[in-house]
Amino acid sequence: MRKIQMVDLQSQYAFIRPQVEAGMEEVLSSAQFINGPAVKSFQSNLEAYIGVKHVIPCANGTDALQVAMMGLGLEPGDEVITADFTFAATVEVIALLGLKPVLVDVDPVSFNIDPSAIERAITPKTKAIVPVHLFGQVADMDAIMAISEKHNLYVIEDNAQGIGATHTDANGNTTKTGGIGHVGSTSFFPSKNLGCYGDGGAIFTNDDELAHTLRGIVNHGMYERYHHDVVGVNSRLDSLQAVVLNEKLKLLDYYNERRKWAAIRYSQLLSGHDNIITPKVIRNCDSHVFHQYTLRLVGSDRDGLVQHLQSNGIPCGVYYPIPLHAQKAYQSDKYDEANFAVTNQLVKEVISLPMHSELDEEQIQTICRAVLDFLG
Numbered sequence: 001m002r003k004i005q006m007v008d009l010q011s012q013y014a015f016i017r018p019q020v021e022a023g024m025e026e027v028l029s030s031a032q033f034i035n036g037p038a039v040k041s042f043q044s045n046l047e048a049y050i051g052v053k054h055v056i057p058c059a060n061g062t063d064a065l066q067v068a069m070m071g072l073g074l075e076p077g078d079e080v081i082t083a084d085f086t087f088a089a090t091v092e093v094i095a096l097l098g099l100k101p102v103l104v105d106v107d108p109v110s111f112n113i114d115p116s117a118i119e120r121a122i123t124p125k126t127k128a129i130v131p132v133h134l135f136g137q138v139a140d141m142d143a144i145m146a147i148s149e150k151h152n153l154y155v156i157e158d159n160a161q162g163i164g165a166t167h168t169d170a171n172g173n174t175t176k177t178g179g180i181g182h183v184g185s186t187s188f189f190p191s192k193n194l195g196c197y198g199d200g201g202a203i204f205t206n207d208d209e210l211a212h213t214l215r216g217i218v219n220h221g222m223y224e225r226y227h228h229d230v231v232g233v234n235s236r237l238d239s240l241q242a243v244v245l246n247e248k249l250k251l252l253d254y255y256n257e258r259r260k261w262a263a264i265r266y267s268q269l270l271s272g273h274d275n276i277i278t279p280k281v282i283r284n285c286d287s288h289v290f291h292q293y294t295l296r297l298v299g300s301d302r303d304g305l306v307q308h309l310q311s312n313g314i315p316c317g318v319y320y321p322i323p324l325h326a327q328k329a330y331q332s333d334k335y336d337e338a339n340f341a342v343t344n345q346l347v348k349e350v351i352s353l354p355m356h357s358e359l360d361e362e363q364i365q366t367i368c369r370a371v372l373d374f375l376g
């Protein structure tokens with residue numbers, strides 16, 4: 001059996017190596033490292049894949065969120081609502097821009113932001129909502145878009161974990177995540193579903209004017225060379241990363257199918273045990289791309305299981321061990337613990353098993369046997 005890894009980027013690379021090497025060689029010999037043809041073609045390939053009018057490549061997924069908020073013209077003091085149970089990047093850029101993060105609880109089944117908690121948190125200062133498609137599952141976008149229309153709020157989709165997932169709305173229209181809100185962001189960090197071999201990110205929008213603004217912001221606020229119209233940043237995707245992404249984009253649906261297959265096998269082997277809640281796909285099979293396969297362990301010892309797996313050579317992760325509202329950088333006297341009951345519970349129960357496109361049946365059986373051995 002191949003060594004079990006949380007993500008297996010070596011096996012994945014072996015499959016695309018000739019194409020990646022040839023593409024990289026082209027970049028190296030042309031020396032067009034920045035904004036070369038590979039970046040342009042990746043941009044249009046990704047626009048076609050997501051079905052969105054504009055993709056603006058940038059340096060990473062955190063920048064993508066920051067630039068999106070800058071482009072929307074959010075100003076210091078504006079309130080931005082996001083989930084308490086997610087990676088810190090979302091709340092980090094809100095705070096960095098001098099905006100006020102308003103953290104709200106999540107749904108215990110989907111792990112995604114709870115629309116009723118969003119509604120309760122809205123004030124006259126609220127300007128935007130940032131839903132995160134956590135672990136690859138589409139957030140409740142119908143409810144979130146309805147709230148945004150009712151209260152005139154921007155929706156910025158953090159699609160770092162959800163790329164390739166689709167959402168079918170109440171009218172039967174199907175849209176890929178990242179293209180549903182006013183603006184979307186994603187990350188190409190190596191372990192993401194579409195990952196490069198370094199850092200990378202992108203912003204999505206269907207709004208022509210906003211796209212123009214965003215393109216200037218990622219390039220030092222320049223719309224004309226050496227004319228700096230707004231305060232911008234330097235945030236670029238480089239050509240070598242675009243080569244990797246162009247190859248992997250062709251395989252993204254296949255990668256996501258492999259992840260779904262692994263998730264189904266895990267759930268077949270693990271569901272039915274009293275101490276395990278397997279992840280639930282809320283809508284349909286295309287609305288979850290399993291960036292992570294995350295169990296809830298109830299009435300048992302989550303940290304003991306982590307240790308047991310690790311001592312059996314099986315990696316696992318706890319995403320996320322601390323609610324954002326309780327992080328030193330983001331805590332505030334104004335938060336009422338009673339409003340974070342779900343997140344406070346989840347951080348004690350969740351455990352993510354290895355998840356990637358190269359998992360095989362034997363590895364999954366080994367992992368599940370080790371989980372069930374521990375629980376007895």
Ligand SMILES: *Cc1c(COP(=O)(O)O)cnc(C)c1O
Binds near residue numbers: 062090201
């Ligand atoms: C990975 C991730 C980010 C940040 O992406 P980077 O490319 O690492 O900056 C933001 N939000 C979520 C939900 C993520 O998982």
